[in-house]
């Protein structure tokens with residue numbers, strides 16, 4: 001009976017939520033925007049072209065040859081909000097007009113000079129302050145690698161290390177930098193998410209984030225960790241994290257993603273001769289992602305869920321769990337999210353149906369956001385159906401507008 005009801009709930013959500021409605025999906029895009037997107041996704045659909053372009057751009061960047069002239073009007077315009085917070089405001093307002101929130105993501109990657117760390121730290125603090133003042137921006141976010149050399153620090157860390165009483169200056173300094181950001185988020189009442197990157201230093205990041213949750217999640221989920229569900233140990237990690245939060249009396253905020261570094265993870269495991277931390281196939285990742293959503297939703301009294309995915313089935317599943325639990329579609333503890341420039345058909349149709357949905361809106365100087373753009377280009381090329389889907393929907397909308 002329970003199963004029948006849940007299937008019924010899924011069916012109702014499926015009928016009410018129509019991700020194929022391109023009129024809603026692209027209503028914030030002009031005809032010109034759509035033509036530009038169609039051209040870009042057509043180019044991205046050729047793996048050889050993406051490989052060649054990425055190779056040439058990496059070469060140019062290494063030689064410090066200017067690349068902005070080619071990158072800015074193309075991939076940068078599609079996937080990035082601009083160079084500064086102010087640059088992002090038109091995009092933020094345009095999204096907000098249709099009920100879609102923005103999360104400003106200062107996407108500077110790599111580089112651990114003191115000057116760069118300080119500059120990224122100050123900018124991330126500015127995003128917290130901005131989020132506190134702008135109702136269209138409900139979260140802040142940062143990459144844990146931006147504030148220290150985690151490859152090196154993780155070598156001096158083990159799960160037995162106490163991060164509060166360690167004598168290791170590097171670890172103490174790292175924790176202090178993260179603490180300043182989380183304390184600012186708590187003071188501003190802005191939830192803050194810590195992204196996940198490579199698995200080989202995630203134990204350290206998990207330990208730091210857990211410490212922050214203990215400090216700042218006493219009344220609600222302010223600090224969110226990220227779980228990459230392509231890792232086969234993450235479901236067990238999730239259960240243990242919830243158990244610990246319950247036992248020690250704090251709220252647990254979690255962003256679920258599938259994971260963006262699969263090839264790199266597998267290659268490193270093969271090179272160094274340890275078992276790959278990634279599920280052997282996509283089905284394993286998909287099942288783990290959906291199971292994680294169910295576990296989190298069954299613990300909503302202390303858990304807040306941030307569902308970062310472009311996968312339609314996982315979004316339908318979360319929407320059906322919301323219906324099954326008879327929660328308001330815009331329950332404050334639940335948020336859907338997609339990346340800016342991708343899967344507008346999911347974001348805008350979710351918002352139209354009353355769900356809380358936010359776009360990750362990366363920003364930063366062209367040179368610094370290049371690793372992010374390389375990932376988007378490769379992801380849109382390598383994931384079967386992703387570019388095909390974007391291109392098909394954009395073309396469908398262009399055709400629909402012509403026929404009006």
Ligand SMILES: Cc1cc2nc3c(=O)[nH]c(=O)nc-3n(C[C@H](O)[C@H](O)[C@H](O)COP(=O)(O)OP(=O)(O)OC[C@H]3O[C@@H](n4cnc5c(N)ncnc54)[C@H](O)[C@@H]3O)c2cc1C
Nearest residue numbers: 195196257258259260281282285308309310311337338339
């Ligand atoms: C808002 C948001 C925030 C994000 N933040 C992060 C972050 O902090 N850290 C991070 O790593 N990524 C992050 N990502 C990227 C994310 O991890 C995925 O790479 C991306 O979203 C594609 O997965 P999907 O669920 O959208 O879609 P899908 O197309 O359904 O899934 C693709 C994903 O499935 C997995 N997969 C594909 N093939 C296989 C296979 N053969 N075996 C096992 N698994 C496979 C991979 O993870 C792949 O990326 C974020 C994405 C979003 C939307």
